Amino acid sequence: MRTxxxxxxxxxxxxxxxxEDPNVIIFGExxxxxGGCFGVTAGMYEEFSGERVRDTPISEGVIIGAAVGSAxxxxxxxxxxxxxxxxxxxxxxxxxxAAKMRYMxxxxxxxxxxxxxxxxxxxxxxxxxxxxxxxxxxxVPGLKVVYPSNAADAAGMMLTAIDDDNPVIFVxxxxxxxxxGEVPDVIEPIPFGKASVKKEGTDVTILTYGxxxxxxxxxxxxLAKDGIDAEVVDLRSxxxxxxxxxxxxxxxxxxxxxxxxxxxxxxxxGEIAAMIAEEFFFDLDAPIQRVGALNTPIPFSGExxxxxxxxxxxIVNTVKKxx
Amino acid sequence: xxxxxxxxxxxxxxxxxxxxxxEKAMGLFAEGEIPGFVHLYxxxxxxxxxxxxxxxxxxxxxxxxxxxxxxxxxxxxxxxxMAELYGKETGYCKGKGGSMHIxxxxxxxxxxxxxxxxxxxxxxxAGLSVKHRGTDQVVLCFFGDGSTNQSTxxxxxxxxxIWKLPVVFICENNGYGISMSQERHQAIKDIADRAVAYxxxxxxxxxxxxxxxxxxxxxxxxxxxxxxxxxxxxCKTYRHRGHFEGDPTMYRTxxxxxxxxxxxxxxxxxxxxxxxxxxxQEDLDSKTAAxxxxxxxAVKFAQDSPKPSLESAVENVYSDIVEEVKVR
Numbered sequence: 001m002r003t004x005x006x007x008x009x010x011x012x013x014x015x016x017x018x019x020e021d022p023n024v025i026i027f028g029e030x031x032x033x034x035g036g037c038f039g040v041t042a043g044m045y046e047e048f049s050g051e052r053v054r055d056t057p058i059s060e061g062v063i064i065g066a067a068v069g070s071a072x073x074x075x076x077x078x079x080x081x082x083x084x085x086x087x088x089x090x091x092x093x094x095x096x097x098a099a100k101m102r103y104m105x106x107x108x109x110x111x112x113x114x115x116x117x118x119x120x121x122x123x124x125x126x127x128x129x130x131x132x133x134x135x136x137x138x139x140v141p142g143l144k145v146v147y148p149s150n151a152a153d154a155a156g157m158m159l160t161a162i163d164d165d166n167p168v169i170f171v172x173x174x175x176x177x178x179x180x181g182e183v184p185d186v187i188e189p190i191p192f193g194k195a196s197v198k199k200e201g202t203d204v205t206i207l208t209y210g211x212x213x214x215x216x217x218x219x220x221x222x223l224a225k226d227g228i229d230a231e232v233v234d235l236r237s238x239x240x241x242x243x244x245x246x247x248x249x250x251x252x253x254x255x256x257x258x259x260x261x262x263x264x265x266x267x268x269x270g271e272i273a274a275m276i277a278e279e280f281f282f283d284l285d286a287p288i289q290r291v292g293a294l295n296t297p298i299p300f301s302g303e304x305x306x307x308x309x310x311x312x313x314x315i316v317n318t319v320k321k322x323x
Numbered sequence: 324x325x326x327x328x329x330x331x332x333x334x335x336x337x338x339x340x341x342x343x344x345x346e347k348a349m350g351l352f353a354e355g356e357i358p359g360f361v362h363l364y365x366x367x368x369x370x371x372x373x374x375x376x377x378x379x380x381x382x383x384x385x386x387x388x389x390x391x392x393x394x395x396x397x398x399x400x401x402x403x404x405m406a407e408l409y410g411k412e413t414g415y416c417k418g419k420g421g422s423m424h425i426x427x428x429x430x431x432x433x434x435x436x437x438x439x440x441x442x443x444x445x446x447x448x449a450g451l452s453v454k455h456r457g458t459d460q461v462v463l464c465f466f467g468d469g470s471t472n473q474s475t476x477x478x479x480x481x482x483x484x485i486w487k488l489p490v491v492f493i494c495e496n497n498g499y500g501i502s503m504s505q506e507r508h509q510a511i512k513d514i515a516d517r518a519v520a521y522x523x524x525x526x527x528x529x530x531x532x533x534x535x536x537x538x539x540x541x542x543x544x545x546x547x548x549x550x551x552x553x554x555x556x557x558c559k560t561y562r563h564r565g566h567f568e569g570d571p572t573m574y575r576t577x578x579x580x581x582x583x584x585x586x587x588x589x590x591x592x593x594x595x596x597x598x599x600x601x602x603x604q605e606d607l608d609s610k611t612a613a614x615x616x617x618x619x620x621a622v623k624f625a626q627d628s629p630k631p632s633l634e635s636a637v638e639n640v641y642s643d644i645v646e647e648v649k650v651r
Contacts, residue, residue, distance in 0.1 A: 025455060051455070057485070062444045062478035069448020072433055073383060074456055077448075092475075096438050097445065104424040105434060106417035107639030141640045165642040240644055 007040045007177035009151030013158025027054035028080030037082045064090035068097045071113035083129045084119035098167040099142030110165040121309050122175040127297035132261040135268040137169045138239045145238040147171040149213040151181040156190030173211040193240035201231035205249040208259035209235040219315035254285035255322050264292030286322045334376050338368040341392045342589050343618045352568045357408045361422050364392030366563035369588035370495050371396035373536025377544045383431040383449045383462040385442035388423045390435025393465050398430050405621040411628035418631040440473030447479040450488030461547040462490045469500020484521040489547035494557045501566045502574040515557040530558025531588040
């Protein structure tokens with residue numbers, strides 16, 4: 001085992017495949033000499049050359065479009081958008097092109113492309129640089145959406161993302177890039193659609209992903225002091241969704257709290273809640289609960305942002321409603 | 324430029340295939356045989372033909388909603404095309420794409436496209452792929468005048484220019500973005516003028532003259548293959564039909580249509596061949612009959628083909644996931 005930050009884990013996953021396969025390339029805004037807005041690609045320009053770690057103009061449409069076109073013709077591109085919020089500018093290429101081509105063409109094309117989307121709030125970046133928009137992508141058949149929470153998962157899931165023949169939306173939370181974690185000496189691909197139980201428990205399931213895994217673990221500690229034994233499940237992969245893990249945990253606890261940083265209205269955890277109600281209703285002994293951000297844009301002022309975003313105390317309070 | 328008779332005949336053959344395929348599609352749509360939207364290429368045959376005549380089998384094209392002509396010119400199979408227009412299982416897309424989404428990756432056809440301007444960026448990506456892999460392939464990106472007002476036009480030309488990507492941007496300026504005439508939708512006359520903004524060559528040619536198109540695109544593909552970057556080729560042409568079948572075309576005059584029918588690229592090609600003794604009238608007639616037969620075979624193939632199974636609706640969303648249909 002070795003220790004890496006979350007950002008380094010992402011980089012390590014990309015490096016491994018880039019060393020093995022010359023057709024894996026990275027492009028995006030300032031990913032080259034600058035090393036990426038959040039430093040995730042730092043050193044890669046020097047290591048792999050400007051041909052393979054390409055700085056693009058500020059043109060999100062063609063960043064995604066070039067990923068589509070190059071993936072369709074023999075490359076395995078990794079496109080970085082500086083902020084998930086900027087996906088709006090490249091949305092046609094993601095939704096109408098990347099997600100649709102395989103289906104529209106009768107399955108006769110592969111699109112092995114990864115789009116990295118730094119997301120989330122907590123860094124005082126206000127309404128256009130802080131959003132969590134993963135439900136936009138989970139809503140679109142044809143896209144896979146993954147959201148690792150730690151260095152080891154980030155590295156292993158990056159390998160899987162690059163190896164995948166489908167467009168993969170790789171969501172990263174920008175506030176946890178510096179969090180360190182243990183990473184195996186030999187990094188292996190982590191299959192999509194497999195959740196990870198971060199803490200076992202018997203009284204309630206806290207199902208979450210991304211940065212909120214840390215909030216959930218912190219909430220679980222607090223709850224333990226009150227005699228509530230919470231299980232924390234990190235989804236890791238939003239689509240494909242590990243329904244079995246959800247079911248297994250629910251069978252144990254009978255109660256579930258879904259946590260996400262998306263605004264609550266229309267967020268992906270709403271979809272999961274509906275699925276649970278449809279398919280696992282009889283395993284529930286209490287109403288499904290959701291914790292999300294308030295239904296507002298993300299404000300700038302620290303006090304306001306902290307108020308709008310969900311935190312560990314919100315999780316504790318919501319869990320307690322069930323007991 | 325002196326072209327061999329063989330090349331000229333092959334180009335004529337392509338133009339005639341497109342003409343006949345489209346005329347047949349027009350009739351079938353009117354009879355209610357073909358569902359959905361159909362955007363016909365009638366009148367623009369010289370553009371796809373002249374442009375694709377410069378290509379090798381492993382070169383790429385991106386197409387548009389008005390894509391039948393490009394696909395035929397790049398060697399697409401008319402049986403599979405017609406079956407796709409019918410929404411049949413044997414169609415290019417197994418009945419999941421239809422007229423606007425025909426693709427054939429094995430022939431470098433990266434898809435017709437229902438989103439105006441989407442092909443620009445995909446073409447740039449294919450160009451990046453060629454450059455990265457170090458082959459001498461080229462990418463032809465077909466698009467209409469209307470799409471040159473989309474942001475993708477600027478993004479793709481800028482990127483292709485700074486990275487010297489082997490892409491030839493071919494604007495089929497047919498004078499209308501759906502119902503809006505060019506003079507109403509942009510303040511320039513020649514779209515090729517926009518090349519200046521990207522420091523790349525821009526040329527305007529008579530898009531109803533297959534030789535003029537060939538010559539300009541040939542020059543551009545040569546440049547692209549020599550790593551000299553993209554070119555913008557504007558081909559002035561006209562669609563004989565409306566934007567889609569069923570469009571009443573209230574936005575243009577009969578006089579204008581007549582004027583362009585006089586400049587019909589297929590008739591013009593025939594006249595050229597007769598005048599130059601490349602073919603006689605009898606040869607033309609027998610060629611036409613032969614292609615009519617090919618088209619009839621395609622229609623029969625489509626009609627006789629099975630409809631897609633309902634199970635196939637959930638297939639091909641991903642390479643490896645097929646969701647079970649349990650709860651609607």
